[in-house]
Amino acid sequence: MTEEQIATNNGAYSADSIQVLEGLEAVRKRPAMYIGDTGLKGLHHLVYEVVDNSIDEALAGYCDRIDVTINEDNSITVQDNGRGIPVDYHKKEQKSALEVAMTILHAGGKFNKGSYKVSGGLHGVGVSCVNALSTHMTTQVERDGILYQQEYECGKPLYSVKEVGPATGNGTRQTFLPDASIFTETVYKYEILATRMRELAYLNAGITIVLTDRRVVNEEGKVKSEKFFSENGLKEFVRFIDSSREHLINDVIYLNTEKQGIPIEVAIMYNTSFSENIHSYVNNINTIEGGTHLAGFRRALTRTLKKYAEDSKMLEKVKIEIAGDDFREGLTAVISIKVAEPQFEGQTKTKLGNNEVMGAVDQAVGEALTYYLEEHPKEAKMIVDKVILAATARHAARKAREMVQRKSPMSGGGLPGKLADCSDRDADRCELFLVEGDSAGGTAKQGRNRMFQAILPLRGKILNVEKAMYHKALESEEIRNIYTALGVTIGTEEDSKAANIEKLRYKKIIIMTDADVDGSHIDTLIMTFFFRYMPEIIQNGYLYIATPPLYLCKKGKTEEYCWTDAQRQKFIELYGAGEEKAVHTQRYKGLGEMNAQQLWETTMDPENRMLKQVNIENAAEADYIFSMLMGEDVGPRREFIEENATYANIDA
Known part of the structure; x- marks a missing residue:
């Protein structure tokens, strides 16, 4: 029996599913290589890596609830009701599979196609990387009626995996405190996490994600908490994105299918605006640079709409050529596909390069759009009329653009x-x-x-x-x-x-x-x-x-530029003994109130400015x-x- 067969058997997820690719040493030395940066972005990326593991369990059909908590000390707890990381003995590494997954980079079920068909996570560095970049991490696993636990400091286990009590269910609970000696920012921003959790809920219909902030308590003693759940997935997502625009048609053109083994979900709306807004995702990763799935979508949209318009004789009186851009004006769409082995390219590694995806998306979108247009002639005419208007405006724009190019x-x-x-x-x-x-x-x-x-x-x-x-x-x-x-x-x-x-x-x-x-x-x-x-x-x-700066504060010969009210308050406390009247404050309402030297010193000099x-x-x-x-x-x-x-x- 092969490893893949073992892992696939009855959805089993055991030590044999965990494959080890390389060690952890370099993560603490070069953290930015693994998580992008050590600022606010990297700090939040730690949460995404842990949540992605839970999402993978959900995609595999074993988890439907994820709880993300920002604790009072800015540590994070992520708990899911999946199968729980395997704890049995890993033959090759001669230790618990849980310890292998937590302490060795690229060790995880994601690398075995049998355990997970697809998996998210942009860098794919996994939870071991989060562990390496945390001063303290506690992992608890509920499996087979037993609660297991292991703790770590900077990625090193403090003791072997041990049983700490009976389990009340199944799942994994991870709590970690990011290392302040590595991250320039260690305070989590609720809104950044809420935005990503909302997005994940839309992209994975049927999963409940609860975000709680224990740092914020209201007058009734309740902590801040929000539940993200989407029953209709991308249909709701595209309506959310388009909610502040005027709809051209109220329908969402929707498809959820599989072509050539690739799950494809697409939701399309048309509005009266003049911009094209297409958001594409691969395995829950926002592919901001697009790629083959986006190319397939655009190709299908242009071909199908053009054919429908020509067959319906709507273009007979139009004297101008209709181009691809015209079909996408006023379009909002979300494309989400799942690929077993995505190849990412581009400046930020967010451009999909898999060639087989283009044809699959093209075929799926073409079929769904053809069906919609034939079943909804009134709405189809409104879309084509909008396309003709866009083409007419584009021809007017050519002259304006030539003016720009000439100059x-x-x-x-x-x-x-x-x-x-x-x-x-x-x-x-x-x-x-x-x-x-x-x-x-x-x-x-x-x-x-x-x-x-x-x-x-x-x-x-x-x-x-x-x-x-x-x-x-x-x-x-x-x-x-x-x-x-x-x-x-x-x-x-x-x-x-x-x-x-x-x-x-x-x-x-x-x-x-x-x-x-x-x-x-x-x-x-x-x-x-x-x-x-x-x-x-x-x-x-x-x-x-x-x-x-907002202010120039002076006390005697001491003066200081202040960019925030907090900085100004600090100056008053330091030099004015807390007395606001004792400090002269100049409020800058405009750049024109500064002379050239002041503007250089505060706002333009690369040595001092804040961009x-x-x-x-x-x-x-x-x-x-x-x-x-x-x-x-x-x-x-x-x-x-x-x-x-x-x-x-x-x-x-």
């Missing part, structure tokens, strides 16, 4: 007149500051380092691209100037909206606005523009927000938030602001 420095058209360029030509060293207004732009030009810092002043608030058709955006002078200054080309393929950033002139693009409500609005408008039209800029980590990098940790959540903040519907926006406002009188 591009790559085509010899020169740079925008307002741009104060830097002298260095190496994009890796160059920075472009997008500055609010000519006044602040002038100060920034005086204060900058001309060698590597370029300044582009923007007049007022740029166009809200969430509400505008594409050609209107390209007709906007401020947006044209951004494209031209960056040196990117647009619409090179099939009149596509996609930007080609190969000749990008700056690898740091920094939004620098006033620290007030208007400044925040301009930040959001510019981020929306990049998110919708040049997402690669964000995906590659090129977009930043400058953070000018916030804009990243898309969760594309579906970002899509929902941008459409809600910048779209037509006021209701959800008001709720969001009321929930997230820290203090109302920001400009007092």
Whole structure:
């Protein structure tokens, strides 16, 4: 009998299912290699790795509840009702299979196709990596009526696996405290975990995930807790993402099938907006760079809709050619597939490379969409009419785009007149500051380092691209100037909206606005523009927000810039003996209130400044938030602001 047969027998999950690939030594030395980074992202990734194990049990059909708890000391407990990690003797390693899974990197049932058909986890480093990066970890397993336990410090077991009592059910309970000597941040953010747990609940219909924060207790003595459960999976997910947009048709076009051994689930909605929003997942991993599954989806959508429109004679009077992009305008879709051995490529290893997937997704989507269009002629006509409108607007956009291309420095058209360029030509060293207004732009030009810092002043608030058709955006002078200054080309393929950033002139693009409500609005408008039209800029980590100080505090000859109210309070306590009146505080309402030297010292000097990098940790959540903040519907926006406002009188 082979190992695979043993593991497959009656869903058995035993020591023989655990295969060992390599040791743990390097994890503590080079943690970023294994979990991405040692900041906030890496800290939360530890939780995802442990939860992924429980999700794998659920995918295999053995678990339907996962409890995630943030404890008072910022340790995390993850408990599931799966089969429990095997505890029997591992012949090769000569110790309990539980200890092998917890202390040896890449040791786990995931590497044996018989134990798990598919498994999640981006890095696949597993729970042993979490163990290595925790000062303390306790594992409890309930199996066969017995409660087993083992504890570890920095990945090393404190004792052998032992029985500590009777079991009340089956499952695994993991509690770990991230190592503060490795992580720059050790305080968990509830919202980051809630976003991922909500996403996992949508992607895995029927699983209950409960997130509890023991650090937050309300007036009645109840701890903060939220339950995530989705009965209809992607159908509900696509409605959630699209909830702040106006629907073109109210139906969700849905399919859940298997082609060539690949489980495929897709949910599609059409809205009245002008952007395409497709979110793709492989084994619960958000593939933000797309890949073969996305290519298969797009190919099927274009082919099927075009054929239907032609067969129905809807395109007879249309004088213009319809392109692939036109079929996806106003489309929101979620694609989730499961692949036994995914091959990931791309900058952030989130692009699927498996060639066999393209044909499978193409076939599945083509069949489902053909059936829907034939059964719903009224809705089908609305979709095709929207496509024709998009094609007409795209032809109008071609002229506007040619204006941008003509002015591009790559085509010899020169740079925008307002741009104060830097002298260095190496994009890796160059920075472009997008500055609010000519006044602040002038100060920034005086204060900058001309060698590597370029300044582009923007007049007022740029166009809200969430509400505008594409050609209107390209007709906007401020947006044209951004494209031209960056040196990117647009619409090179099939009149596509996609930007080609190969000749990008700056690898740091920094939004620098006033620290007030208007400044925040301009930040959001510019981020929306990049998110919708040049997402690669964000995906590659090129977009930043400058953070000018809020205050200059003085007491005698001592002065200090303060970026937060907490820093200001600390200065008052230190130098004013707690008396606010004893300290002179200057509140900076705008960049124009600083002179060039102050702006350089606080906001532009790489030695002292604080830049916030804009990243898309969760594309579906970002899509929902941008459409809600910048779209037509006021209701959800008001709720969001009321929930997230820290203090109302920001400009007092």
